[in-house]
Amino acid sequence: xxxxxxQPSGKTFEAAVGSTILAAIMAAGESILHKCEGxxxxxxxxxxxxxxxxxxxxxxxxxxxxxxxxxxxxxxSRLACQALLGEENITxxxxxxxxxx
Ligand code: FES
Numbered sequence: 001x002x003x004x005x006x007q008p009s010g011k012t013f014e015a016a017v018g019s020t021i022l023a024a025i026m027a028a029g030e031s032i033l034h035k036c037e038g039x040x041x042x043x044x045x046x047x048x049x050x051x052x053x054x055x056x057x058x059x060x061x062x063x064x065x066x067x068x069x070x071x072x073x074x075x076x077s078r079l080a081c082q083a084l085l086g087e088e089n090i091t092x093x094x095x096x097x098x099x100x101x
Contacts, residue, residue: 005092046078055089
């Protein structure tokens with residue numbers, strides 16, 4: 001099981017391979033915006049995957065197109081509701097709090 005570390009809180013927990021990062025974060029009791037409930041439509045679950053990116057599922061076209069509409073995206077950007085956990089540990093940085101989403 002991969003370990004997920006959340007920044008900035010530093011919280012660490014184990015999650016199931018194949019679950020979305022969003023589901024894993026919520027199951028761990030952390031708050032993360034998810035206004036469209038994981039449909040990949042709102043962009044509010046934008047996070048940075050700081051470590052372990054190669055283990056996370058590849059970005060699909062719809063996710064990429066949504067990310068293109070969000071200010072401040074970078075090479076580490078993912079939509080937490082679209083990215084699936086792989087075997088390796090990851091570190092994610094939660095964003096969006098107070099940014100107006
Ligand atoms: S929850 Fe809306 S895009 Fe992820």
